[in-house]
Each structure stands twice: as structure tokens, then as C-alpha cells.
Amino acid sequence: MQAVGTVQSKPIPGALAATPWLEAGKTGKLLLIDAHEINRRLLKGMLRSAGNYEFLEAASGAAALRILEQNSIDLIIVDLMLPDMFGPDLCRRVKASPCNSLLPILIITNTQGVEHEVLGIEAGADEYLVKPLHPSVLRARVRALLRNKSAIDSLDQAETILFALAQAVEARDSYTAEHCQRLATYSVALGVALGLSRPELVALYRGGFLHDIGKVSIPDSILHGQQHLTPEEWRIMQQHTIRGEEICRPMKSLAPVLPIIRSHHEKWDGSGYPDGLAGENIPLLARIMQIVDIFDALITERTYKPAFSLEKATTVLEEEVAKGWRDPELVSLFISLLNRNMLESTASLIDPDWPELSTMLRSLQNMHAQIEGIGHPVIETVPG
């Protein structure tokens, strides 16, 4: 079976032109998957009057998967019984891809029976309609699914912008490349060793990239002159924790990351900033991020010091515990992971295919590709 080419819907006399102002749910690229051309034509006929849709068509599951590899689709409408695979199996394969995990799928079938509906929904389908289709019901379902997709895309874009901002900060402030990636990896390793929940591990992973996003508001003269800051400049530098929290607060999905951003410079004895929290009043995820941040600063080369050996970095961490600055139990656990070479292997238990991470990882991939294209400016500084 071959994929059928793109069919652009024709303007309907009297209908709204395709403009950016068209209501969400009334535009979108739909992939129709059905073995029978007549069925696909019927679907297009019912939907054309409902919005300004672009249609892509496939007569088999395999053809549909090929189309998905090359196109950004807003909604899939699929027949339950395809010649080469069962509709729910196609659903599962589509949703297993991080890029398409939130892509809405509507299954249509001739087959009555709640068991198929349950199979479809469990495989990730968002809606299930039994023929004969009522055009107004089909149109309403399609509009609702596309409205949801539009809302998800908006969130996706907002999150992408924040991670782009965080990468811009790393490019401007970073001592070495991949600092944020290492923080994400090390903090997740410590989180796994502590038996933290999946949402907490996801927060740590994202926090590795976002914890210093507030530095975007710090002037270069302060950001790059941290060894010789005046008291007023130091006060401004410390504001990066609060500014970072303010930048990320509007995104509800980032709520679990906010305590990391705000509190990663607190100290166990209460002498840190911005709130002077002490002991277990410092959020656990922030204490984790702080330890791995310091560790990474120690083992990487800076303008003012060479890269420390693991032994020397461990000694410095223990000295900071003795001074009362760091959580003794966390530092001890981190050092034991380090001594057993378990940082990378423990962190690998986090699954990059988790939907919560898919937007972020996609954004990072895109940005890295672009940065490689234009060159990556690396500026050496002291950690803030």
C-alpha cells in the first residue's frame, strides 16, 4: 500500500480565509488512515465545511508511520482495522515516539463492542467513534481534539523558549560545555539513589538546565567579574535565584523545578541566599542540585584553577560539610556513588522517552544543532 499525497482543502465560498486569526480547532493538518479511498473521501467531505484543514492520507499503518516521520501532524483519524496492523497497535507505536506522544488520535470503526473501544483508549487513542458517523459529531470531536492540540503546542513553545533562554545563559556564562547536562545527570543519579519519585527525578533533570536561568538578567560586568564584586554587585548577583523563579513561575509544568531554582545557593547552616534557609528547610531537590553544581565546578577547569581530581573534589566537599555549609548525609551518599563509579549508570535509569521530558529534549536537540551551526561561544567565569 502506498501513502496518498497531500490534498489541500479548497476554500469554501463564504467561509473564513485561512488566517492566523482563525479559531484554534478550525485549522490543522490531519492524517487520515484508512485502507479504502472512499472512506477517506467521505471523511474529507464531512470535515471540509468545519474548518480550514490540510489532509494527508495513508492506506496502511506502515504508510502512515512514514508520513509521520516527515510531517508535523495535528490529528490522526484512523480506521480500527488496517490491512497491515490493528488500529490500537498503530496508536501505541505513534504514542511511543516522544515527538508524537501528545498527538491526538481518533479511532473510527464499523465494529460495535466496548472491548475494542477499551483497547483503543488503552493504546492511547483520545476518541473513539462508531460508524455510521454523524457529520456534526465528527466535526465537533475533531475541533475539540485540535483545540487541545493547539493548547499543548502553546505550552510546548513556551517551554521551548525557556530552555532556549537557559541554553543562552549557559553559552554566555558557562565554564565548559555541557555543564547543565552533567548537572542533570548527576542530580538524577543522586535522586535515584535516594529513591525519589518519577516527578522528582524529572524536576531534577529539568532543574539541571534551568537552575541558573535567572542569570539572564545579570549584567555581563557582574556575571563575568565574580571574583571582584562590590557588595552591591554581589547583591545583584544573588538575585539570579529570585529572577529565575519569576521567569519560570508562569509555567505550571515547571512548578516542581521552582524550589531548585530559588534555593540552590542556600547553605545547611543558614548562611546562604536568598532566604537564609537552614537544614531540612532547604528543599531536598535544591540541596541535591547544589552538591552536584559544586562538584562539577570542582572537577572542571576554570580561569582561576585547574580541574581538580576526584579525590581533591571529594575532600573539598567534605571540608564544606565540616564548615556546616552542606547536607552531610547527601554529600556522603554522593561520594559513595562517586567511589563506586555509579553516577552515569544510576542516572541512566531515567528514561529519556518519558513524555515529561520529550519537549525539553527535543528543544535541546534543536538548539544544539543550531549552536553547532553558528559556533558556541564559551566564556569562563566563577560559579554564582
Ligand SMILES: [Fe+2]
Ligand atoms: Fe546559581
